Amino acid sequence: MAHRGRAGPLPVRHQRSLGRRVQRDERGVRAGHPGELAGGSKGQGDGVMEDFETRTAQWLLENPLEQPGWVVEDLIPCGLTLFAGDPKIGKSWLGLDLALHVASGEPFWGFATAKGTVLYLCLEDTFGRVQRRLQRLVDEANDNLCSVVSARRIGTGLIEQLDSFAGSHPDLRMVIVDTFQTVRTPSNQTIYSADYEDMGALKAFADEWKIAMLVVHHTRKMGDGDIFNTISGSNGLMGCADETMVLKLKARGSSGATLSITGRDVKDQEFSVRFANCRWELVEKVSDEELEERAVPEAVHAVVNFMLDGIADVWEGTATELLSLIDCGGVRANVLSKYLNEHSAYMRSKGVAFSKKMVRGMKVNHLERVSMGVDGVAD
DSSP, rough: OOOOOOOOOHHHHHHHHHHHHHHHHHTSSSSSSOOOTTOOOOOOTTTTOOOOOOHHHHHHHHSOOOOOOOTTTEEEEEEEEEEEOTTTTHHHHHHHHHHHHHHHTOBBBBBOOOOEEEEEEEEOHHHHHHHHHHHHHHHOOOOTTEEOOOOOOOOHHHHHHHHHHHOTTTTTTEEEEEOGGGOOOOOOOOOHHHHHHHHHHHHHHHHTTTTTEEEEOOOOOOOOOGGGGGSSOOOOHHOSSEEEEEESSSSSTSSSEEEEEEEEESSOOEEEEEEEEEEEEEEEOOOOOHHHHHTOOOOHHOOOHHHHHSSSSSSEEEEEEEEEEEOOOOHHHHHHHHHHHHHHHHHHHHEEEEEEEEOOOOOOOOEEOOOOOTTTTTT
């Protein structure tokens, strides 16, 4: 009798799999399965479909795995880092200074570095220009920093060149590509697909050799409330990168700038920096508390101020009614409701509790002032 909802018998290959007890080896990987990646793996080029290489949840809980390391502790992890900034802002100066610190093993901005070989692809420069920059930065250096001013492009030999260099330099710690556009190959793909594929090739190299790959790129002139949205290109760039850094001047003609960082295995960070004597100097690191507060929309701050400055301890009403009482810069009612839900914990930390209540059969917003304890935490 056929199973309900299934038209006819199962294909033969499924009948065989149902009748076979699935075995797993000590790694939690399915064993004895044709095309298994472990052991005699079958590549895509041989016409045989590969099975998934799986790990069970229990195996993942019980077995420690190697975690991504750091080339610059808490700043530059192993993997792919996208480093963007306006043209001529001084990205190459920061890249070269960073390379010198990793090559010598000296701390960078007070962050420890993993000493080793650094390959710097200065593909918009000449050796003469690199020489002049080095002379401005240091009096002496070691042989750990290697510069290149010409290279092949992705898909036409670049990865093979990088593999050859990594194979002959077992202590390779970092590769800097300056700039991303100089190693790209024209493509007929969509912008997103081309961006992701090119970045993916560089990331695969970095992951295979367990190094840091810093890719220098440009930002657009068009402003945006989110600094990371100013990166030239599609979301495929950030989507592929393990970490993204954006350097932005605080004002036109200023020597001060902000370096904003986000990523998968790094916490969001922001640094105030200053360009002096041909290098970017750290002025201060923005506190986590300030970063958290900046991430809160202005509409939420307006609601908190409305409650703290008001006469009543409690307010109830719809988002539309709330918008009529405060200045939220054109925020729509449904967006305000979303913001209040997302940032209710922040609001409570400021002394305002948010919840939803049913009043006469209608769901309304309930705002209430709460007392703050001696430790500054809402009771």
